[in-house]
Amino acid sequence: MNLGILGAGSIAGTMAQTIQKLIESGCKDVSLYAVAARDLPRAQAFAAQYGVQKAFGSYEEMLADPALDLVYIATPHSHHYQHIKLCVAHGKHVLCEKAFTVNARQAEDVLRYAEAQGVLVTEAIWTRYQPMRQMIRQVLDEGVIGTPGLITANLCYPVSDRLRIVDPALAGGALLDVGVYALNFAEMVFGPADEAHASCTKNELGVDMTDQMVLTWKDGRAAHLTAGVTVASDRSGCIYGDRGYLVVENINNPQSISVYDADHRLVRQLSCPAQLTGYEYEVLETVRCIREGKTECPSMPHSETIHIMELMDRLRAQMGVAYPCEGLE
Structure with missing residues (x-):
């Protein structure tokens, strides 16, 4: 092809x-x-x-x-x-x-x-396509950490020197560039959130530079997510259960899964299968x-793409971030 x-x-x-x-x-x-x-x-x-x-x-x-x-x-x-x-x-x-x-x-x-x-x-x-997605799901399904109830994840890179990141005409900002990964990480684990709330810091052009996002589910589960384009973060994602927790190294391309029991002892470690890129x-x-x-x-699937875009629309509305390129022209 x-x-x-x-x-x-x-x-x-x-x-x-x-x-x-x-x-x-x-x-x-x-x-x-x-x-x-x-x-x-x-x-x-x-x-x-x-x-x-x-x-x-x-x-x-x-x-x-x-x-x-x-x-x-x-x-x-x-x-x-x-x-x-x-x-x-x-x-x-x-x-x-x-x-x-x-x-x-x-x-x-x-x-x-x-x-x-x-x-x-x-x-x-x-x-969404990588095998680590299924590996995370398998660990959760085995019940090693018990019932998951909380997620934390962050993804930040110091890339605010790039025009596409800071210019509203290019739909710049943290959310569409890196926040989308944090949202996908949380919803690949917990499914579509029932409520979503966000706040941010902005540059002088009104583009979001650092985002704080909280997703909640009616059954009490929650995800606390951070995305940013002015600093470097450890890019980790943590899923917490009532019997332990797991730590994913780099939610933007997961490289390992470390599983801990409730006493913070490492009980399992899984590595990412060999990649080309x-x-x-x-x-x-x-x-x-x-x-x-x-x-x-x-x-x-298309339904998931549309759902994530709807979620980011809601979060941007709360943050007061808009672009001149939002039409159907």
Whole structure:
């Protein structure tokens, strides 16, 4: 299956490396076929660096190539809605980076369009596809920590020097960039929250820099989540039960699970299976689902993408964060 990368930034480079490593490992399911950037020299430089077969100086030109099957969208959040629609209009399947769109209205609209066109569109939030998700679930299902009742998680990086993080025109801020991982971590364990509350600090442009989020469930469970773009944090996620707790190393790409009993003694430790980059799981599931004629992936179905966008809409409304790119234009 021929993959094209729309955008030529750093995350696009990670995807290109992923496809390279898949091919080197003997995988014949996907090829690194094309890359498109806003100008041809940028695309050509990317293609030369990563061994991409074709380089295009416009997105439309790449999408017009009949040999292209699947597009990975690696542009800022602010442009995802437009770029997904553009790909779908050309009959291409889509793996789009998180945050999927700027708001739930855009997500619902573009997913309806994709369904009508009969193409697969899925959100590339890698933690949903990785095997560590099932490993965490297995430990919980074994009852080692008893009944889980509380989650804490944090994800912060010092990235406020990047324009896409601080500019409202690019749908910047902590929530859509890193807070989305904390929310997904909590809801992959506890399911959809019944209530959600948030507060934040902002920059001079009104974009959230540090977020505090509290999710609660009617049965008494709760999740306390922190996301930020001005400091570095330990990125840990903890799930607490009445017989112990487990600690996940790096909720943005879980590397290990440490299980403790109620007396804080380490009773088990599990390591992440060997990875190529961690992106390979979303690629392989997407390719498999396309071949099976599906229009969504089971690890991140459309209903979950829309739900997470609705949740972030509610949290942004509470924080008073809005963007000029929230329409359906």
